[in-house]
Amino acid sequence: MKTPLLQLEGVHTHIGAYHILHGVDLQVMRGELTVLLGRNGAGKTTTLRTIMGLWQASSGSVRFDGEDISARTTPEIAHRGIAYVPENMGIFGDLTVRENMLLAARGAKRIEDIDGARLEWVFGLFPAMKRFWEHPAGLLSGGQKQMLAVARAIIEPRQLLLIDEPSKGLAPAIIQNMITAFRELKQTDTTVLLVEQNFNFARQLGDKVAVMDGGCIVHSGAMADLAGDEDLQQRLLGLSLAAHQ
């Protein structure tokens, strides 16, 4: 039986005078890919940033692998095995692809210190990374930057990946490659919490789904249930999957 790796209970987050999260309850099970859906401004990105400690929860608890991490700093949270790919990808544009990857590999002082088999696996998922290894990351296309952002998150084994809208602004062909890469990633039993607005993308990957609105989780369950229920989609997301295919 699968156990939760990440649990949010009654999480409230304020940013300045604004109350963004209003008691978020969310579970991410080990080895599963959970998709967080919702319209713009629903609180999805704030949820990821709160988990990562970039914004502090004003109340509630964020438990990771049984430990309450809500008062931990961002580096401490990262050291517990959580990797974060922000919406803006967080690429260091003045650094090369190689340098970006080296930074993400905390245990490596030089690129030679990175596990060669793992690096080859990442190259297999994202061949463009090998091709543009010595190029400044700022010169990559939007899709390549997204690949680099994800490649960076998986260059060393992590317990949980938090990924914010990886399909945003990408061409359909690149999105399809992303889906293929995520499917391969899922085979390694990596736990993923993925924020998405592209339901078609989310449907193909998600084991579980949670839908946010107004800073709360308004639905959670199996992705297959939501994908197969157009009325529910219409009610929760204001769309039907058919309209997105």
Add this chain to the structure above:
Amino acid sequence: MTASTTTLAQDALPAVKLDRIPLLLLPVLALAALPLIGSFSTWVTLTFAGLAMGMIIFIIASGLTLVFGLMDVLNFGHGVFITLGAFLAVSVLGRMTGWTESPSLLRNLLAVLPAMAAAMVVAGGVGFAFERLIIRPVYGQPLKQIMITMGGMIVGVELIKVIWGAQAIPLPLPTAFRGSLLFGEAAVEKYRLISVVVGLSVFAVMFWVLSRTKLGLLIRAGVQDREMVESLGYRIGRLFIGVFVAGSALAGLGGVMWGMYQQTITPEMGGQINVLLFIVIIIGGMGSVGGCFIGSLLVGLVANYAGFLAPKVALFSNILLMVIVLMWRPEGLYPVGKR
């Protein structure tokens, strides 16, 4: 683990190009000054003087630009580390007059190097306390940073006056550093050559650290997006303290160099140089070490050429240089790609 996907995004990237135009400014400026100056030997003398001045400014300003780049901290108190370095040099060298007045270059160096080391260690230590006590409470509050760091400098200068007195103190060059070397008809002061060598050495070490070590990668990444650096698991606060201490230590070293360059030091010298430092880091692109290097040399050359050609213009020549550069490149010569 198996490789899986098809080829991704095969479109070629634009060729990697180094932006050479700012680099070309230096030879272009120097060559443009040659016909105006008229005499080749005078031009060589002025050019070396400008490069030496620029190198010392770079040593002082490099830490300041990194501190801004990493944490958006505008430290108007940087000048106090310069003054502290210069006064420490007076104290150390004053106890070693037998060595500084010896004609032996080796004995002179054995006096100057401990003075430099003392200046760097003490300025670095004071920088650590300055960051903890003065800057840390005002992270993310630029207006308060300006006020409190200026206040910190005023307090620091007054403390220096308490220890060393308010009067100007001579800081004579060691014997072997005095005089000039002749290259044909051009006379180049030995100390200026030494300043160029020290400045280039500092630049080379800094370049090596920033480009070849993981610490340097972290600093460069932190200048671009500190939040992402933290998300990767690195403590940017510790990195910042390290850079702040190193920047303060370099300012202390620069204070020793600048004091010997001027041969007289005053408690106000740091505050006076502060203006030049900010011109340099703005010209270079806030947070860019390479830009700071080019900016420092440009400022040094312009100050010396203008001082010779039009002394009245020299008073505002560096401001004019900054205005021209910013009209051409509003974010400086090498803007740092932030967030």
